[in-house]
Amino acid sequence: MSDQTTCRRDARPRRLILAGAHRQPGYCLTCGIRAQSVCSVIDDDDIARLAETAVETLVLPGRTFIEEGAAATDFYNITSGSVKLFKALPDGRRQITGFATTGHFLGLAVSDQYAFGAEAIDTVRLCRFSRPRMRQLMDDFPRLERRLLAEASNELVAAQNQMLLLGRKTARERVASFLLERMREAQDPAEDVPLPMTRSDMADYLGLTIETVSRTLSWMRTERLVAIGKGHTVRIVAMERLQTLAAGDAA
Amino acid sequence: MSDQTTCRRDARPRRLILAGAHRQPGYCLTCGIRAQSVCSVIDDDDIARLAETAVETLVLPGRTFIEEGAAATDFYNITSGSVKLFKALPDGRRQITGFATTGHFLGLAVSDQYAFGAEAIDTVRLCRFSRPRMRQLMDDFPRLERRLLAEASNELVAAQNQMLLLGRKTARERVASFLLERMREAQDPAEDVPLPMTRSDMADYLGLTIETVSRTLSWMRTERLVAIGKGHTVRIVAMERLQTLAAGDAA
DNA sequence: AAAAGGCATTGATTCAGATCAATTCAGCCC
């Protein structure tokens, strides 16, 4: 990983702030630089000590910055951009287990190996710090630990939903669920859903093939459920019917 | 839920102990009764206050004690027995998202609704306490919060493995993975794997049908990978080959 | 011991989605 820069420590904030999901601007916990969004404010005397070991890293699109099975030495907080998390089988079959965006933490694990890989979708900025440091941070800031627990809980709920999808839903139900999930994730409240990922990523996330994803989207178009826009965008036309489909209410 | 009894508060321990995975005998955090296994010791002055609202509940086999979508009012710690966690679709399709045994916590959620249901497999004893109380406990005992985070992290890893299984593995690979997982879970180090759950549970856990599970086990028997014993037990005969199969190395 | 009920196994057939195989489309770079 050659494309990393040291933290800009000149911009010292008065208060320590966690990058997070609540979408307020603020300063990164680990390096003190201004982040796109933060969620949690921590009163702080020890900011100088905290900023000591922080490193900001820039990751280019397509780059795998966490290798599945590698030694889990670092902890990451995404300050901008989005990444895909995945697991793979020896013969190349791949399962994307989730997407992570601004504010998410990566590398939370009890094991000493990363259980999944992580690859940048677009250009990603993240703060990286060592595991011993993370432990120390959690000792010093209980709110951080609480926040990690909340994030883990949410991810667990998402994972359970995904297990239901992968184990029991049909291709149509999977794609419908995916579109609605993407809509919820999008910052714009509109029904124009951005799909920045490739069909291949969608397929690997939904446990399908690219052909089935493509066919299913085409079917949704002819059924007037969605309209497929330019530039990786899908507009939801019949929200009700799509929700019914995603919930598995009727075939 | 009529089959619950109040906590036996007469057995006051000197120290507060968390029921957990490390398999040492000790006292339950919430009610102070002796539990089959505990993992974490917490020095304690406030034991009387802590035991105040604790309730021990006995759950009979087959009983659903957490209803998916119901108001998430309580938090549970299993002190003995094993339960299955599941999600369901309106038409009855079901996905078992995991099994929980002695020491596991249930009900961890940011949302105010349970994201999954929980049903007792055998007779289950558990300690139940309210969410506000749980919050208070976490405030008072940071080690509890740390333990919950560790448990959530482990579950997240397990969930990611299961997503790979459900999204990308074949029926044979799924059953092989399941047998090895059960072997790891079992307390006996032997290669005799106990399968207390029904074929239907296995199928709903692996995203298959009971017929496919049955056929796959029969195939494994004829291939001399396993020997099917009496009373819901399977003996692993060819460990190496089973591991290769589970890892998805060769078809 | 016979009857009954609930799993589990095995067989026959179907089908949703995978695989194999062309096109078609959208950027991009001269």
Added chain:
DNA sequence: GGGCTGAATTGATCTGAATCAATGCCTTTT
């Protein structure tokens, strides 16, 4: 604009697991 390249769509065919359908096999009851 005219190739060039990788992604997306569409079509034809195949197949692994689901579905439909009998038995078989324990456990409980009488």
